[in-house]
Each structure stands twice: as C-alpha cells, then as structure tokens.
Amino acid sequence: MKTVLLLSGGMDSTTLLYYLKNKGDEIYCLSFHYGQRHSKELESATKITELTNTSHKIIDITSINELLQGSSLTSEIDIPYGHYEEESMKSTVVPNRNMILLSLAIGYAVSIKADNVAYAAHAGDHHIYPDCRPIFFDKMNEVSLIANYEPVNIIAPFLFLTKGEIAKIGKKLKVPYDITWTCYEGKDEPCGKCGACIERKEAMEEAGF
Amino acid sequence: MKTVLLLSGGMDSTTLLYYLKNKGDEIYCLSFHYGQRHSKELESATKITELTNTSHKIIDITSINELLQGSSLTSEIDIPYGHYEEESMKSTVVPNRNMILLSLAIGYAVSIKADNVAYAAHAGDHHIYPDCRPIFFDKMNEVSLIANYEPVNIIAPFLFLTKGEIAKIGKKLKVPYDITWTCYEGKDEPCGKCGACIERKEAMEEAGF
Numbered sequence: 407m408k409t410v411l412l413l414s415g416g417m418d419s420t421t422l423l424y425y426l427k428n429k430g431d432e433i434y435c436l437s438f439h440y441g442q443r444h445s446k447e448l449e450s451a452t453k454i455t456e457l458t459n460t461s462h463k464i465i466d467i468t469s470i471n472e473l474l475q476g477s478s479l480t481s482e483i484d485i486p487y488g489h490y491e492e493e494s495m496k497s498t499v500v501p502n503r504n505m506i507l508l509s510l511a512i513g514y515a516v517s518i519k520a521d522n523v524a525y526a527a528h529a530g531d532h533h534i535y536p537d538c539r540p541i542f543f544d545k546m547n548e549v550s551l552i553a554n555y556e557p558v559n560i561i562a563p564f565l566f567l568t569k570g571e572i573a574k575i576g577k578k579l580k581v582p583y584d585i586t587w588t589c590y591e592g593k594d595e596p597c598g599k600c601g602a603c604i605e606r607k608e609a610m611e612e613a614g615f
Numbered sequence: 616m617k618t619v620l621l622l623s624g625g626m627d628s629t630t631l632l633y634y635l636k637n638k639g640d641e642i643y644c645l646s647f648h649y650g651q652r653h654s655k656e657l658e659s660a661t662k663i664t665e666l667t668n669t670s671h672k673i674i675d676i677t678s679i680n681e682l683l684q685g686s687s688l689t690s691e692i693d694i695p696y697g698h699y700e701e702e703s704m705k706s707t708v709v710p711n712r713n714m715i716l717l718s719l720a721i722g723y724a725v726s727i728k729a730d731n732v733a734y735a736a737h738a739g740d741h742h743i744y745p746d747c748r749p750i751f752f753d754k755m756n757e758v759s760l761i762a763n764y765e766p767v768n769i770i771a772p773f774l775f776l777t778k779g780e781i782a783k784i785g786k787k788l789k790v791p792y793d794i795t796w797t798c799y800e801g802k803d804e805p806c807g808k809c810g811a812c813i814e815r816k817e818a819m820e821e822a823g824f
Contacts, residue, residue: 437684465682469675473723500769502722505762513711513793514682537762545758552754553714553746 407431408520409512413462415451417586417606418526421576422564426524427458428579434518435462439472440503441471441480444592453585467511474501498590498601505538505546508560512550515558523550528564528572530605540565561587569605570612577613616640617729618770619720622671624660626795626815627735630785631773636667637731637788643727644671645720647739650680652688653801662794674719683710696741707799707810713746714755717769721759724767732759737781739772739814749774778814779821 409426411437415420426433437451448464455462471480474601477500511523518535531538547560564572576583589596597605618635622628622644635642644661657673664671680689689709713734722733740747756769773781785792797815798805805812 462679466678467676469678470719470722472672472674473719473726475726499764500722501725502718502763504636505758506715506718506722509711509714510679510682513709515713516710517682517684536764539761542758542762543753545761547712549751549754549758552748553751554711555708555745 407522408434408518409522409524410434410436410506410515410518412511412521412523412525413437413451413455414526415447415454415586416526416588416602417581417583417609418507418564418569418572419575420450420583420586421452421572421579421581422459422524422526423454423460424579424581425563425575427460431522434514434520434532435459435460437462437464438507438515439464439466439468440500440507441474442469442592443480443590446589446592447588450587451583453583457585461512467510470506474503477501499535502537504535504542508546508550512553512558512560516554516556519556520558522559522561524561524563526564526572527562528567528568528569534601547585568612569609573609573613573615577615581582583610583615616731617643617727618731618733619643619645619724619729620726621716621720621732621734622646622660622664623735624656624658624663625735625797625811626785626790626818627737627773627778627781629659629663630781630788630790630793631733631735632663632667632669633788633790634772634784640731642669642728643721643723643725644669646671646673647716647719648673648675649709650677650683650714650719651801652689652799653794655801657799659794659796663791666791666794670671672723676719679715683712689719696772707746711746713744713751716756717759721762721767722768725765728765729767731768731770733770733772735773735781736771737778739778743810776819778818781804781820782822782824785822786824792794792824 407433527538550560551557588602590600590602591597618640724796736747760766799809799811800806
C-alpha cells in the first residue's frame with residue numbers, strides 16, 4: 407500500500423507513521439505550516455522522517471490563516487489550560503482544519519498515485535474536535551472515494567483508540583517520543599498545563615513510560 | 616443569507632455572483648491563486664468585485680502546486696484544444712481542486728459565520744470534472760454540514776444548467792461578460808480554440824449575444 411500520512415510531529419501521528427511502516431506500507435509524509443503559533447511540531451516532524459528515512463514534504467499555507475480566524479492555535483488568543491472535555495478548549499479548534507488538510511493530502515495522493523491518506527484522529531479528540539469524529543471520517547471518506555478519477559481511501563486506524571492505547575502501541579514499536587512535540591505553546595520546554603500536555607502526560611503514564 | 620462565493624473571474628462564477636446578489640444575499644467573494652498558468656481570471660475577478668462593490672479576498676496558495684502535478688492548467692503541459700467531452704481535456708483536471716477550494720471556503724464561512732458556500736459547477740462540467748458532478752456536490756455538502764460546530768451549506772444553483780442557460784440568466788441580469796475571462800491560455804486575447812473558449816462561444820451564441 408502507498409499511503410500519504412498527515413504528520414504533525416506530535417505523538418499520535420508519529421505513532422501512526424511507525425504503525426504503518428511496521429505493516430509494510432510505503433509512506434509519504436505531509437506536514438503543513440498553516441499559521442500555527444510555533445514551528446516546534448514541524449521541527450519534530452522533520453527529525454522523525456529523517457530518523458526513519460521517510461519521504462517528507464512541508465508545505466507553507468500560512469496565507470490561509472487570513473481566512474481562518476478565532477482559534478487560539480493560530481491567533482493571539484490565550485491558550486486554555488485543562489482537559490479536552492472542557493468548554494474552554496473549544497478555542498483550540500481551527501475552522502475546518504482537517505477537511506482542508508485532508509483535501510490537500512488527497513490531491514497529493516492523486517498526483518503520486520497513492521492508495522490511501524492516513525491521519526491520526528483518535529477517541530480522545532471526539533469531544534472537542536468535530537473533524538476528528540467518526541461521522542466526519544465516514545463522510546469525508548465517501549467524498550474522497552468519488553472526487554477524482556481514481557478513488558483515494560482515507561484511513562484512521564486510531565479512530566477508536568484512546569491516547570493511552572496509542573502510547574501502548576508506540577511503546578511496542580519503540581517510537582522515539584522524546585523527539586515528538588505535543589504542547590500547544592512553543593517554548594523551549596513543554597508547558598505541562600495545556601490540554602495537549604495534560605493528555606500526553608496521562609497517556610504516557612497509562613502506557614507505563 | 617450570508618454566502619461565501621468561490622469566484623474565479625470566469626463567466627459562470629460571475630453570473631452566480633449577479634444571481635445571488637439579485638436574490639438579496641450578502642456575498643463574500645473568495646478567489647485563489649493556486650498556480651494557474653496566468654492571472655487573467657483573477658484580474659477579472661477583481662474588476663467584477665470592484666464594479667459590484669462586493670467583499671473580495673484573493674489568497675495565494677501557490678505553494679500547494681508542489682503537491683498537485685499533472686494538470687495542463689498548472690504545469691508546463693500543452694493546453695488541449697476541443698470540446699469538454701474529448702479525452703484530451705482530462706489533462707485540464709487539477710487533482711482534487713474543488714474539494715480543496717471548497718474546504719478553504721467552508722473554513723472562511725465558519726470564521727465569518729456565513730450560512731452558505733456557493734460555487735458555479737454546471738452540467739457542462741460533469742463529463743470531464745469529477746468534482747463538478749452532482750454526486751460530488753451531494754457528498755461534499757454532507758460533510759460540510761457536520762465538519763464544524765456550525766453547519767455550512769454548499770449551494771450550486773447552476774448544477775443542472777448548461778453554460779447556455781447560465782448565459783441566458785446572465786443576459787437578463789446584465790452581467791458584464793466583456794470583463795470576465797474564460798480562456799485557459801493567458802495571452803492578450805482569448806485563444807478561441809481551447810475547450811473553455813469553445814464552450815463559452817457556444818453558450819454566448821445560445822443566449823443570443
């Protein structure tokens with residue numbers, strides 16, 4: 407299988423890279439600069455693809471940030487602290503982000519004649535991110551199968567797994583989590599307080615790291 | 616109704632602008648530079664929005680061209696001459712173009728709290744462009760309705776009209792077709808031989824221009 411993988415450089419998509427490579431897929435990683443407040447994740451994505459000797463493209467679509475206002479991940483709004491279930495975390499939603507990134511990945515897949523586009527949506531995201539829910543995944547896949555002359559299949563192998571379960575898979579596959587980046591802030595060290603840091607810490611503990 | 620309109624600057628989307636304004640909709644036009652071989656259409660889009668005093672954003676996403684290879688509209692492949700039904704016209708298909716542009720328009724609609732995203736797919740496109748077919752429209756709309764906290768409705772009022780029928784509507788609405796641009800080439804004058812020129816000429820004749 408030839409698969410385009412949306413790689414953010416965080417723990418979930420990095421684990422997915424190792425998972426798909428372990429299955430024997432030929433992987434083409436794709437990362438975007440879409441106006442995130444920092445480039446820590448993209449630096450991690452680069453290190454990981456270099457380490458695993460995987461094809462990797464980083465595309466700068468910062469210009470679209472002019473269209474997508476209102477998210478604390480791409481604007482000067484304060485990053486909220488807490489768990490994903492909390493109402494305040496809604497400010498981290500970037501309007502229509504996954505549809506945009508998947509659409510671009512599908513276009514790339516058509517160009518290079520890949521079978522699949524993979525992304526690392528998981529059960530812990532369902533509460534807060536509408537475009538990580540199973541219904542979004544199903545409907546997005548339906549349109550992807552008919553939008554071009556050749557069908558592209560969207561896959562999300564972690565869709566029903568918790569972050570802890572993903573970390574357990576990653577532990578078996580020896581994913582180098584020390585070089586992934588999860589924190590919403592872009593300081594030298596992870597803040598330890600934002601939703602992403604808290605969820606990561608709990609997942610790591612669950613997996614016995 | 617508040618509507619984001621994908622405006623290319625060609626005759627179809629320009630007619631759609633006049634059509635929606637005539638219905639009383641509040642329109643936000645959105646155009647993209649995605650690596651087209653020329654910017655004639657975008658110049659037309661600017662003139663039209665200035666003439667009609669309509670909100671207009673042009674976003675440069677040329678960087679994505681690195682992902683979307685194989686189309687004569689964005690690469691150094693020769694533009695084919697003939698009707699849309701001909702096999703050679705397939706080279707004008709840009710991989711996953713409408714899903715990408717609609718995804719961005721939906722993100723913009725969420726940001727500005729618009730109800731709809733409109734695009735000017737029409738019956739003459741169905742043969743050659745998979746992402747102008749009714750089934751694509753239906754499935755894209757289904758995902759658009761659930762991808763964000765607020766549903767965005769995709770509308771394509773010309774989906775079952777021929778280009779001639781669109782021109783007839785435009786004639787009634789006094790659309791200034793002389794400032795629209797359709798030709799796939801970007802020379803001083805339209806080439807008169809490419810698929811887009813031929814379809815336009817026939818539509819204009821049908822409408823009695």
